[in-house]
Structures are given as C-alpha cells and as structure tokens.
Amino acid sequence: MRLSDIAIGVSMAMLALLLSYLIVYGGLGPIATLNLRPLAVSFLNYTYNPWKIVYSAMSPEAVTAIVWDFRGLDTYFETSVLFIAIVGLIALFRGANVVQGVSSKGLSIIVKTSTKLVAPLILVAGASLAFHGHLSPGGGFQGGSFMTVAMTLLAIAFSIEFFQQKKLTLNRLLAIRCIGLLAIVVVSVYLLVKAVLLGGYAYIFQNMPRINSQYSMPSWFLDRPLAGILFFFNLSESIAVIGGLTLGVVLLLLREEELKAIIGGGEHE
Amino acid sequence: MIDMVLASAGLTLIAIGVFCDFVAAIGLIRLPNFFTRLHAATVGAIGGAVVPMLGAALLAIGYEPLGETRFILAGVAFTTSIVTMILSQAGSHALARAAYRARAAPLQPITYDALAEKRGDSSE
Structure with a gap:
C-alpha cells in the first residue's frame, strides 16, 4: 500500500x-520551412484567391472552405444524420411535455447567480465562433454546440420549467431546428433558382462565380471577406444545432412525473 | 523598470499558485471526508488556477518582445481567471449541496451542522 503510493507519486x-x-526542448517540433507541400499549395490557391475567383471559395479559413464549399453536400448529409437522430429521440418521447411546478425550483441562489453571469458570455x-467561422477557426456546428452548453447550464440551474416560462417550448425548439435546416436548403439552391428565373447556368451549393456561371453569393461585407455561402x-447550421441539441438535452432531463404518461407501465401494475 | 516589476509580481503570483496547488494535492489525499476534500479542491481551483493566471497576465504585459500580442494574451488570461473565479465556487457549492442533501457522503468528522439545525433535522 505504502510502496504503491510512492510509486504512483514518483511516476506522476x-x-x-x-x-x-518535451514542451520546452523540441516537443513542438522544428519550425516549418518555407517550402510548401503541393497539397498546401492547392489549398492556399483554392480557399482565398481574389485574382482567380472562379477557382476560389473566397474564405480565409481553409477548413470552413473545405467543409462547406468543397464538400458542401457531404456536410449537409452529416447535418441530416444529426437531425434524424433528434427525430428518433422525439419519436421515443412522443407526446412528452414539460409540466409546471413538478418538484424543483432549480439549484441554489449561488449557482443561479453565477449562471446568470456566465451564460450570456x-x-x-x-455566436462569435459561429459567425466568424469563415474568418477564424470554428464554424456553425462548433458554435452551435458551444451555445448549447449555455442552454444546458440554464436548464440545469433554473430547471427545465424555466424554458417553458420563457415560451421556449419543445415544439418551438423543434421549429428552430427546422428553420435552420430549411435555411441551409434555401441557401444551397438560391443561386440555382436565380439562374432558372433569369437564364444562364448555376449549380447547387455554388458559392463564387464559376467558369460557365456568372451568378455569385456576396463575397464582401463592407471591407471584410464574407465568403458568400459559408x-x-x-x-443556419448554428441555429439548427442550438435548437436540436437543446431539444435533446431538455428531453433527456424530463422528470419522472412527465415521463409516466409516455413510458407507461400502468398496465403491468 | 516597470517590466521588471510586472515580471516579478507575475512570478510571485505563479509561485503562490504552485504553493496552493501543492497544498491542495496534499489535502485531497490526507483530509478525512468528502466536504473537506472539496475544500482542498477549491483551494486548488482558486489559489492554484486563478492566481497564477493573473500572474501570467502580468508576465505577458511586462514582456516587451511580444509586441501588440501581449495585450491579447493578458486580456485572455485575465478574463479566464475571472470566469474561473465565478464558476469554480459555484461548481463546488453545487457539488457540496447535492452531496449533503442526497446524504451521499458521510459527514462523520463533524463539529457543528448548521443546516441540520435549520431544517429541524437531528438525524446526524
């Protein structure tokens, strides 16, 4: 016993x-040379290239350009997978609803006050992670998950009845989720519809003008790169994610009194 | 001169943080029950994380070669320390309250239980 304690301490x-x-001497590795590998050169050429807009996503952030421009359809299917998972959760908890005044009034006043201070932060x-996703590391899903953390804190510290009092019912959360997904669909076919109405060619998930399509999403907002579709x-992805994940959290936090009617068990007793 | 002062103040705060972390580590092993160990963990969070982060902010402001970046570093460190100070006490309070109310942890080495008196509960 004594010996094992000493062994654990020494090994820690x-x-x-x-x-x-490792961190001080070379764990971070040598500084990279100026010679870029061909893959890096192609990414640099295709993500932000104001001189050849037809080959470019006009986004300074390479990962977001890859995720939403180069493989936008793939990312849309990933989002749909999450949506289908949420739909499965809703089907499992069908008819559930948050009942007022069941048991809890939330946690103590200390926790509530510090949650009030921190949740807006x-x-x-x-939101900044999501809305700056085309300029800095981050993106819609990451920002939406980040905001869901604040919603989860609120749900636990103030109890899920708090959402109900603030008119944020389960149906509204589902509606927020659907609005987000619908906005993704609308944005992805917007240029195509425009081309059909005005003549010419366009693609779904099209961002900047391409070789045989002059239609384009806005690439600048005032003096900042907007990266159009990204x-x-x-x-819309952050709106969809905050709605869907908050809905999932609230459903998983439902109390026994609310679940009795759905899960049943009455007929076996 | 001023950077010297800032650097020594920052290093002092980081040294205080190391001391608090050391005390917290010993307390987590040696203290008798859950609540006193939670106290040791909070010493580690406030003294061992908030104070050295303030020290890191001072150290970053005083280090000239970083240029403009040093204000960003100092701001991030300062904000993180403030948020940690708000949240770590709330977290340990919630843990202690939940453990007390659910009777999940033995109260045993105890001298005075004000909460039991307040609730008219004399089981302990």
Missing part, C-alpha cells in the same frame, strides 16, 4: 517532468 512526477521537457462566445451556412 516523472510524467510532469517528461511533458515539460458563453452565448456570445459561441457565412450563411454557418449561421
């Missing part, structure tokens, strides 16, 4: 020493 100290040695940080996708 060795681990800390090893990690600090988390919401703002998540900004709108990030916006």
